[in-house]
Amino acid sequence: MVAPAQAQPQREALFDIPAQSLATALDSFARQAGVQILYPYRLAAPRHCAGVRGRMTARAALDRLLRNSGLAVARMSDRVVILRAAPARSTRPIPKPQARPKPAMPPEPLPPPEELVVTGRAAGTPLRDTALSYAVTPIDADTLARAGPRSTADLFRQIPGFWVESTGGEASNNVRSRGIPTDGYSSVALLEDGLPVQYDGGLGYLNTDQVFRADSTIDRVEAVRGGPSAVFMPNAPGGSVNFLTRSGLHRPGTTLSATLGSFGYQRIDGFAGAALAPHLGLSVGGFYRRDDGLRDPGYPADRGGQLRGAIEYDDGGVRLAFNVKHLDDRVILYLPVPLQAGADGAIRAIPGFDPLFDTLAGPQAVHVPMKTAAGTTDFDLSEGTHSRVTFYTFTARLALGQGLALESKARLRTGSTLRNGLFPIGRPMSGAAYLDGVRTQLVSAFPGTAATQIRYTGSSMPFLPDSNGNGLVVSANLLSVRMPMTEFVSDTRLTQRLDALGSHEAAVGLSYDHMRLGFDREMGSVLLDVRGRAQRLDVVALDGTGQLLGALTDNGFLRYGSLFDHVDLRASDVAIYGADEWKLSSRWRLDLGARWERTRIGGGVEGAVAVDLGDPATLADDAVLTGTGAITPIHRSFSGVSWTAGANFNPTPRSGMFARVSRIARLPSATEFNGNPNRADEAAVPIAMIEAGLLLRHRRWNLSAVAFRTHFTRLPFADYRFDPASYSYVERTSIADTTTRGLELDGHAELVGPVHLDVQATLQDPRYRNFRYVDLVDGAPVTFDVTGNHLIRVPKLAVRATPSLVLFGGDLRLASEIVHYSERFADIANTQRLPPFSLLNLHVDAQLSERLKLVVRITNLTNTLGLTEGNPRGGSFNADGRGSGYFFARPEFGRALRATIIVRP
Structure with missing residues (x-):
């Protein structure tokens, strides 16, 4: 069963899509709307659509493109749009006793959910992971909360190809990728919203993880293994790990968490974000933590x-x-x-x-x-x-x-x-x-x-x-x-x-x-x-x-x-x-x-x-x-x-x-x-x-x-x-x-x-x-x-x-x-x-x-x-x-x- 379309926020964007093949137009729409779009290519490719220009909501632009196209919206969120073949419209033909009505063609099966990736690419618009020419490991907000890593490096244990030594504590650890023989973060770039936290992550006695902490202001993580990382980022032959922050405008809401653990571990995290106006958002968040140490030194570690x-x-x-x-x-x-x-x-x-x-x-x-x-x-x-x-x-x-x-x-x-x-x-x-x-x-x-x-x-x-x-x-x-x-x-x-x-x-x-x-x-x-x-x-x-x-x-x-x-x-x-x-x-x-x-x-x-x-x-x-x-x-x-x-x-x-x-x-x-x-x-x-x-x-x-x-x-x-x-x-x-x-x-x-x-x-x-x-x-x-x-x-x-x-x-x-x-x-x-x-x-x-x-x-x-x-x-x-x-x-x-x-x- 296909899920019904979901209501979308009426945020307007500037669209400039010329008249062309519907398949090409839908790809252009995805880039300009900042979403991933999945659709039956064999139905869209032979069809032609009128152009769409001007400032409007993403749903309004999509409705114009799909007019008389034979496609309909099956699911739409702020990140993913899924289309299917439109159901046949009911008509009242003259009955013919000897003819049996043909059953309507079932919609093309929907592909499974795919990960959208923005890291390691020339363009900033999302692209599904099966279309990438490199390997990426995405870690969403739920996985981050479930993993509860003790350190930034500990989180990287989930990434294939990464050898992680996170036994130094919450900072000053070592990360290696694909056998690259350098320590610290000298071969893996740690990014926040696509920009290096520290340009040279392997400075002597100053690894990037010493000045970076993941908390509830992080929305998700995209880890690129090898691939084009070294072209877009410095000191990244082994890959790049991009921590994408949560937006108060696009993902408003409040999150509060409290953690207790062995050895006197106490931590509180919080995030609050709100849209102050249709195009303006504000957010605040962070954490505070105290513990005696996984190896207790006799003072707060x-x-x-x-x-x-x-x-x-x-x-x-x-x-x-x-x-x-x-x-x-x-x-x-x-x-x-x-x-x-x-x-x-x-x-x-x-x-x-x-x-x-x-x-x-x-x-x-x-x-x-x-x-x-x-x-x-x-x-x-x-x-x-x-x-x-x-x-x-x-x-x-x-x-x-x-x-x-x-x-x-x-x-x-x-x-x-x-x-x-x-x-x-x-x-x-x-x-x-x-x-x-x-x-x-x-x-x-x-x-x-x-x-x-x-x-x-x-x-x-x-x-x-x-x-x-x-x-x-x-x-x-x-x-x-x-x-x-x-x-x-x-x-x-x-x-x-x-x-x-x-x-x-x-x-x-x-x-x-x-x-x-x-x-x-x-x-x-x-x-x-x-x-x-x-x-x-x-x-x-x-x-x-x-x-x-x-x-x-x-x-x-x-x-x-x-x-x-x-x-x-x-x-x-x-x-x-x-x-x-x-x-x-x-x-x-x-x-x-x-x-x-x-x-x-x-x-x-x-x-x-x-x-x-x-x-x-x-x-x-x-x-x-x-x-x-x-x-x-x-x-x-x-x-x-x-x-x-x-x-x-x-x-x-x-x-x-x-x-x-x-x-x-x-x-x-x-x-x-x-x-x-x-x-x-x-x-x-x-x-x-x-x-x-x-x-x-x-x-x-x-x-x-x-x-x-x-x-x-x-x-x-x-x-x-x-x-x-x-x-x-x-x-x-x-x-x-x-x-x-x-x-x-x-x-x-x-x-x-x-x-x-x-x-x-x-x-x-x-x-x-x-x-x-x-x-x-x-x-x-x-x-x-x-x-x-x-x-x-x-x-x-x-x-x-x-x-x-x-x-x-x-x-x-x-x-x-x-x-x-x-x-x-x-x-x-x-x-x-x-x-x-x-x-x-x-x-x-x-x-x-x-x-x-x-x-x-x-x-x-x-x-x-x-x-x-x-x-x-x-x-x-x-x-x-x-x-x-x-x-x-x-x-x-x-x-x-x-x-x-x-x-x-």
Whole structure:
């Protein structure tokens, strides 16, 4: 049965549709009305229609086009229009006894609902997903509410081809796409309403997700995997994820939700939008959240929120929108935890430390005096990653007539991010072994030393083998980075719709970005015992009578000023791009696009020198790094050309096939020059990508399959390893290639009765090519060839299966989510294996009434110990394996429950 047409809001728009084939006219109507239209092509193509010009409602324009066409509206909403064959009109013919009336021809079956996509395209009008020449994963508002992700990165777990490490907390996570071997958001662009949240998403210590939070002002998400992303957006060879905000004009209403969960989790979200006039809308929304942390550090781990206000004008011909968003939020950064491996290779918890729920961070790292050459500063770990950032966004679209339109988007960002973290280094070891390693140093510094001892800071209490349940100690860095940043980014494009050998939607655009970033980094190295909420330790030298002679440490610090940076960076980027969506026929489409981009990087890096603060009672202040006052300037410029070509074929209205080839130039990031302003190994990195896909839609199921190959050439790999002996970082770089072949699957099926199944899977083979590096073995340089090894931390197989029961007409959904990842490696030499693991999550989604919904989520129900990464501070080239001893890695979080009540008054 076909649903009746729904009443539409009487919002007027400017239409300019010439007399032509009805099929072509309907396509033009869809573009100008901003909707998707589905209709029986075989009935519309041979018919001709009169033109429609002038300002009117979408329904009035459509009625004029369909006059005497034999088609009628079956369903119409603000996003989708579905047409069918019009029922035959009743007549009163002269009866003929010998003739039987022919039954009326039934209407052509309606195609199943399809997703409308605007991201990754030259034109801004929606297009059904089966007509695309690239892969896209849409996530609607209901799915967002049901998923309830703990972080932005956690949401990306639903996207095939994406490998996500969301174990860092609500921010500072890693996202990789299709085996691209770069961390953070350096290969995936995070967008809001089609404009980058941060032009370079992979800035050092400043990932995009540190300044972005999803809340109830987000309407839906469109994730483009590969495809044309790198033509329309910067730093997006792996794809782009577009968060589209809710409009107070087009989607007015009120939404309020409250969430309670394990570990003191409390959050409230709200949105209110209203049409103040027929063409004017206003909205406001945001969130506030507080919790003790999935690994409780003994102080509030996350606290803060976000507020957005927006105003919008849209009369169909002119659209203007302006919104202001302010984020003031602190989130903890979870880092690797200590573990042990048995002789059988099995990973186990260390006695006294629960890797699922414990963290080394604790109250003893809050408000710690840290000595510097400029005086004592206050290190406060409870600040975590604290972003105070304001975004001002303006968008405009002007219809110029004859299919021509001008679109412009601009965003100004101001504010600062402070990032305080506790980074473990080296490996856990027994207190006795640690004293053996430093005894010579203490005897040399303090003659007369008869004994050495480890004590708890601030007391004479000795650290003993049973003090913390394991007798282990570990070194860690207390790191503080302050990054004030101002950025202006804009994108302006001219779009043209025309008919020539089919129909075209072409665009030419100019994007510009100017960024200024400060980077001030200080660090001190401390000694801790291994326990949840670790305690600081001091190492002292004693004479024969037990009197204190001196100390290796001071207030727990092994070395003050073990790292210092003062950098002022500027980057200006300009890009010119063009694209054409060429509809050759009702079944064939061809997409072409190219982008030229140039970046200019400037600024300066202050030199550093080690100074002795002069305290004879400790060695901790003997080599404190501080600035020299001498600035080394940075003057670099890079440019590159990217292009892409894709084709789409629709064998039937319910299926689509595509193929695409892309050649992308990835430009260096400004923060690559933070520590070395004179580095000469940076250059544009060529990336070659090939992909082909199939999308099938049925009334009860759909399936997407995409095969891809990605090849990086001359990519710099940095090994940034902390040396526990000198308490300093050692850096080296090697240039190599990578190749990844893979297959992405995404499907949904309504099986038997209320049983549904959703599956996302990625099978890939990511490998290093032409990769050699030099290491010292017994003091002699040895060349190691790791060509053919697996890319670090990327699994060959990632599967997410969600069987569910949909009951009471969809009012109740019970789902279990099974996630599996195959083995991975923490280093390029593939010496440190990260075992495969599986997670079980449970979801309950209940529509309690027309206005009230309950969502309950339980994650990691079985408390699985799954490792997502090793310890990058231990070396990314070769982590020296894991053996049967102690090591660091960052695991998935333990079992947690959250319940959300959503109210729509």
